[in-house]
Amino acid sequence: MKLDVRTIMLMLSGINLLGAGMMALISFHADNIRGARQWALGHCCMCLGIFTSTQMSPEWPVWIISAVPFVMGCGIGFIYNGIEAFQGKRCHYWVTAWLGVQMMLQSLWLGMLRDDIRMLVIANSLLFTLVFGACAVRLMVKAAQPLKTAYNLAAASFSFIALMSLLRALNMLSKPAEGVTLFAQGDINPVFLVLGGLSQLSISLSLVLLITFRLVSDLREQATHDSLTGALNRRSFEDESRRLLARAIRTGDAMSVIMIDVDFFKRINDMHGHQAGDEVLRRLAVLLQAVIRSEDCLARYGGEEFCILLAGINEQGAALLAERVRLLYADLRVPWKGDSLQCTLSAGVADSLLVGTDLSTLVDAADQALYRAKNAGRNCIALHSDPI
Numbered sequence: 001m002k003l004d005v006r007t008i009m010l011m012l013s014g015i016n017l018l019g020a021g022m023m024a025l026i027s028f029h030a031d032n033i034r035g036a037r038q039w040a041l042g043h044c045c046m047c048l049g050i051f052t053s054t055q056m057s058p059e060w061p062v063w064i065i066s067a068v069p070f071v072m073g074c075g076i077g078f079i080y081n082g083i084e085a086f087q088g089k090r091c092h093y094w095v096t097a098w099l100g101v102q103m104m105l106q107s108l109w110l111g112m113l114r115d116d117i118r119m120l121v122i123a124n125s126l127l128f129t130l131v132f133g134a135c136a137v138r139l140m141v142k143a144a145q146p147l148k149t150a151y152n153l154a155a156a157s158f159s160f161i162a163l164m165s166l167l168r169a170l171n172m173l174s175k176p177a178e179g180v181t182l183f184a185q186g187d188i189n190p191v192f193l194v195l196g197g198l199s200q201l202s203i204s205l206s207l208v209l210l211i212t213f214r215l216v217s218d219l220r221e222q223a224t225h226d227s228l229t230g231a232l233n234r235r236s237f238e239d240e241s242r243r244l245l246a247r248a249i250r251t252g253d254a255m256s257v258i259m260i261d262v263d264f265f266k267r268i269n270d271m272h273g274h275q276a277g278d279e280v281l282r283r284l285a286v287l288l289q290a291v292i293r294s295e296d297c298l299a300r301y302g303g304e305e306f307c308i309l310l311a312g313i314n315e316q317g318a319a320l321l322a323e324r325v326r327l328l329y330a331d332l333r334v335p336w337k338g339d340s341l342q343c344t345l346s347a348g349v350a351d352s353l354l355v356g357t358d359l360s361t362l363v364d365a366a367d368q369a370l371y372r373a374k375n376a377g378r379n380c381i382a383l384h385s386d387p388i
Helices: 005-029 037-054 062-086 093-113 117-138 147-173 189-224 234-251 265-272 272-289 314-333 359-375
Strands: 257-262 297-300 305-311 334-336 339-341 345-352 381-383
Touching: 005 037, 005 189, 037 189, 062 093, 062 117, 062 189, 093 117, 117 147, 147 189, 189 234, 234 272, 234 297, 234 305, 234 359, 257 265, 257 272, 257 314, 257 359, 265 272, 265 339, 265 381, 272 297, 272 305, 272 314, 272 334, 272 339, 305 314, 314 345, 314 381, 345 359, 359 381
Parallel strands: 345 381
Antiparallel strands: 257 305, 257 345, 297 305, 334 339
């Protein structure tokens, strides 16, 4: 069975049109996901370029004939830009412009001036190999599941279409220049185009998966973390703490809780505004994240209260950490509208060796110690074991 090249290219155009539609819908309804607009533009340019190339005639004006490869080159460039944007990087739109100009010049020089279609197909195939190979490399990043699966699928799809483009170029190199046309049937050329079309469909689906899994990841982040400080919210902290405490019961390790409260926080809000208070809390959260270990839990427990659960550390060890945090925070200057805010904190500490492994009891014991620190004049720490 012989496959008609024009029909295959129309199929490729339809696949890109489908991809453009999906990406456009996503970009309209998911403003927080970057990259979808570039991917929609890329698929749209590819669709327009491939479809127009199947209808081109030598009688067409030169500017239209040269515009078609320019649009296709920009299309693959926008797809590369979409990957940059999705990963939060700055888009290099000069790459898109360069690819458009490069494809246009190749078509004018090899296709019209030299009338060497064989070399034109080789040059365009190698350019596709370069760009899609670069896209595959860009997608080989470390990511948590399920985003990692989508990254791997997208990288594999881009790698496969890059391989098909390279094999097509090598196949053309083995053929005599005579008789080669853009829509030559041949024995193998349609097969490369079909496999490339399937890879293009796989790319569209994998990009949709990337966006879907990113949205799922963002929703999970919003459900488990405090939006202001990035620390765990209270519910997630309690879930994670119960898991760590259950492990501590099995191993016999100590677990400590530190309750932290910003001193005179209401005064900061009254004097400088609530946004200044928000910045003070953000800076404290950054400081706490920097000093705790990856296995510890940090949560924003209340308005200006933070809670830390420390694994394998007793009350004395937790007190040393709390004192270090207190000193660091006292030295911290928070710039705010030309001013410099300086705050202090109070902390209460309790551990499971003295209180037990029930989470609510541990938190309550640390909270009582925190109130004693505040009653002692603030900007200090208190231990649950301290004599009253």
